[in-house]
Amino acid sequence: MNPQATTPSEAPDPTGHFGEFGGSYVSETLMHALEELREAWGRWRQDPEFMARLDRDLAHYVGRPSPIYHAERLTARCGGARILLKREDLNHTGAHKINNTVGQGLLAKHMGKPRVIAETGAGQHGVATATVAARLDQDCVVYMGETDIHRQAINVFRMRLMGAEVRSVSSGSRTLKDALNEAMRDWVTNVDDTFYVIGTVAGPHPYPVMVRDFNAVVGREARAQMLAQHEALPDALVACVGGGSNAMGLFHPFIGDEDVAMVGVEAAGRGLATGEHAASLCAGKPGVLHGCRTYLLDDNAGQITHTHSVSAGLDYPGVGPEHAWLKDSGRAQYVAVTDDEALDATRALSRLEGILPALESAHAVAYGLKLASQMRPDQSVLINLSGRGDKDVQTLAEIEGLSL
Amino acid sequence: MSGRIGKAFNRGRTCLAPFVTAGDPHPDWTVDILHALVEGGADLLELGVPFSDPMADGPVIQRASERAIERGVTLESVLDMVSEFRRHDADTPIILMGYMNPVERFGETRFPPAAAAAGVDGLLLVDCPPEEGAALHGALRDAGLASIFLVAPTTTDARLDQICSAAQGFVYYVSFKGITGADRLDAAALAEPVARIRERTTLPVAAGFGINDGDSARAVGAFTDGVVIGSALVGRLAEAGSRDEAVARARDFVASVRESLDNDGS
Incomplete structure (x- = not known):
């Protein structure tokens, strides 16, 4: 079709x-x-x-709207587009x-x-x-x-x-x-x-529609905040994609804004070439899993393969069907970053901005930094900081060889 | 359309349809197990195509699928098993039962003729209701294979109309809300839904899920044209230590159910 x-x-x-x-x-x-x-x-x-x-409930229990924060030191380090963070990590319970x-x-x-x-x-x-x-x-x-x-x-x-x-x-x-x-x-x-x-x-x-609709508050808010605070829509949106709810929530209200690029970032794990990853859009094929037809990771016999990502939230062999469709239609672009790149981004955001991102969100940060460095200073990249990293402290310590 | 399914329901007795997972407990034993099931009194065979994520199955069939996949069983090798079975049995219908993705990966248009050539009679994909997979169902029809659909206790009249008009071969009634192998069977509760199905189709009706011995098969068979026994058989085969033992267990278990079905107490 x-x-x-x-x-x-x-x-x-x-x-x-x-x-x-x-x-x-x-x-x-x-x-x-x-x-x-x-x-x-x-x-x-x-x-x-x-x-x-x-x-x-979204206002008084969740704590919405979540702010858009201009990460000036990260921006300075990349030397390109302004880097803006949609702070979903500040929500009650720490994520979108x-x-x-x-x-x-x-x-x-x-x-x-x-x-x-x-x-x-x-x-x-x-x-x-x-x-x-x-x-x-x-x-x-x-x-x-x-x-x-x-x-x-x-x-x-x-x-x-x-x-x-x-x-x-x-x-x-x-x-x-x-x-x-x-x-x-x-x-x-x-x-x-x-x-x-x-x-x-x-x-x-x-x-897929209902969860998108509930998360689309992120994109609606972001769109209004960009116009109010920055008097322009961002040039690019960047969000991590496991199943893809935070990305879909951010992207959806911008789909009609053709000048706004949309980039979903999957988990490349130990690298796409190693086969140890969770990048179903970047490296998978259309198939049927968990109730929908979408891109997924399987073997030649159609058995779903085991995935790998340092981030448990991205460690999933399928993806939302609307992302599959946005990919094939060309409206959104999908890329993948490795565990190591995500960990570097975690450290960079922590040291330069005092914000510890969830390992999932760190994938978006990693690609957002790359993208911003290739863009002009009058442009802007809005990264969905979908969650905070408190839950990952143990994992991060283990990677550094420490036990807490 | 293969006539084998129709004949299996037309033998003057309740159609006994045992289910085994292809390749479990060992891929080399499956064909012998299938023959043993027929010897024991099976009328129709359901061969499970292993899938890594069998959402509708309980632990017994999940584990059988995992073991079969570990031993390298694929949809391709399942078709080889059917071809081999057909060398010595041209009459007993075989239905493949499984999930959509292995069929999609094999190829929606390539699979039906390959399955027909191997001697398969029908396909039941648990996660593909009549609303989905139009291309596949068309290709199955062209290849002369039956598309078999499930009806559940939750199926509304409107859906039942739709399913009965799409169904071929027989209608498979899921006897309770739950997964395969669960212990929730209430045979008397089948009377009303089976009557609703019969108002809409002349196809035979078989029931499965939760039928685990001769008594439960007979209780269900009082309302339906056929009974499917899966987890109870798969569980018995899993404990077999050799081909001979697996074959004997398959034959003896099906024979005991056959005897209960045929001795209906009247």
């Missing part, structure tokens, strides 16, 4: 297809639950009281993930579902779900791969403090993709009373 055939404003079609991507590739048991969810989201998103409640869970939690409440489940990789989405579930008095179960439970121990404990049950997943690669499989199995089994809070713009329709 020609990706040009659908314009951004028409995407997706009513069945959730972005060109050849997206759709609802799930077992029959879930098809009705997805229909219910589409109807509910279609209805409540038009409801002024629901949307007002959501806005209040809560924009989505506040919305889905509220929707679950309105749909009369007393139990919420989620999958998590880095733990940020799990924490954001547990946080909202605590406040809304919902039972909460979070599935997390055994490998991730070890590397994100602090987030596991945070979830438990907020009353969530964290279930360890020991199948497959024991990371995010396997946690997602297990959450789907739970949902199939408990579909009547359970709302599945998916944490990224992947999965079956309507999740």
Whole structure:
């Protein structure tokens, strides 16, 4: 199918297809639950009281709007375009993930579902779900791969403090993709009373659209802030892409602004050539995983391959279908940076600006610095600083050979 | 359309359809296991194509898939197993059951003729409802293969209309909300949904998920034309230490279920 055939404003079609991507590739048991969810989201998103409640929660609970910060010392070091940071790391719970869970939690409440489940990789989405579930008095179960439970121990404990049950997943690669499989199995089994809070713009329709819509507050704010504070839109947007929710949230309100370049940054891990990476858009092929057709990493027999990234939140073999479609249509560009480049960016941002980024967001910072250095000083690059790095302190210390 | 599926449901007895994961416990044993299932009294065979991320399956079939993948089983080698089986059995229908991605990687247009040439009769992709995969379903039809779809307890009447009009071969009813191998079967609850299916199609109806022995097969068979037994069989095969033991376990287990089905107490 020609990706040009659908314009951004028409995407997706009513069945959730972005060109050849997206759709609802799930077992029959879930098809009705997805229909219910589409109807509910279609209805409540038009409801002024629901949307007002959501806005209040985003303002007073999440702490929005998040500022745009001009990183002057980083800019000076790169010697090119102005580097601006959208500070999603300052949100309650430390990342953009809560924009989505506040919305889905509220929707679950309105749909009369007393139990919420989620999958998590880095733990940020799990924490954001547990946080909202605590406040809304919902039972909460979070599935997390055994490998991730070890590397994100602090987030596991945070979830438990907020009353969530964290279930360890020991199948497959024991990371995010396997946690997602297990959450789907739970949902199939408990579909009547359970709302599945998916944490990224992947999965079956309507999740890619709904999660994008909840995160698009980032892009809407950024667009207005740029016009108010800098009297111009940025020349380029840069955001990291695992499943792609922070990038989609930032990009979407800018899709019609053709002069604004959009760059998604994937995890090149130990390098694309080594095969140890998580760059599904840069190095994958279209296929079907976790309910949607999208770019993914698999072998010649169609088995999903194990991925690698220093950042658990990017360590995922698929990506949101709208990103797949933006890539093929040429509207957005996708690149990848290695673990080492992300770690260098983490150190640079910490030392020059006093901001410790999440390892996920550090991928965007790394590419943003490269890009800015090739641009003119009258131009600007807006990097989505999607999360803070407190959760990664243990990992960073281990890399430096220290034990805390 | 292959006539083998229709004949399997037309033998004057409940169609017994055992499921095994291709290549587990050992790729070299699968063809012998399939023959043993037929000897034991199977009417139709479901051969699971291993996939790395089997979202609808419980732990027994997940682990069987992981083991088969570790031993190098691919969709290509599954077709080879079917070809080999066909050298000695031209009558028993074989349905491949699995997930979309291995088929997509094999090639949506290349797969159906290759499967037909190997002797496959139909395909059931758990994660491909009738709304998706139009090109694949068209190519399957052209190759004379049945596209088999699931109906679940959550399926609405509107969806049921759509599924029944797309279905070929037989309709597979998922007997409860859950994953394969779970212990949630309530056979009496099948009466109403199976009647809803029969109002819409003359195709035979088989049920699966949670059927684990002769008694549960007979209880379900009272409402349906066929019964599928998967995890209970896969679990028994997994413990087999040799080809002979796997073959004996396959034959004996299916024979015991056959006996219960045929001895319906009337």
